[in-house]
Amino acid sequence: MSSPVIQITSLTRRFGEKNAVDNVTLDVQAGEIFGFLGHNPSWDWGWMSNF
Numbered sequence: 001m002s003s004p005v006i007q008i009t010s011l012t013r014r015f016g017e018k019n020a021v022d023n024v025t026l027d028v029q030a031g032e033i034f035g036f037l038g039h040n041p042s043w044d045w046g047w048m049s050n051f
Helices: 041-049
Strands: 006-015 018-028
Antiparallel strands (some): 006 018
16 A cells, blocks of 8 residues: 555644644545535634644
8 A cells, every 4th residue: 555645643732721633643545535524614624724
């Protein structure tokens, strides 16, 4: 298998005492389609701003 085109390992994002994202690992391979789905648009933007 080839190496991923997007690779995130152990991503954690904190706001004060709160964990917004806790230890997320993600690999996206070439040719895969990846998207964010959620009820809160700011959640989606929060994810993307970490990259």
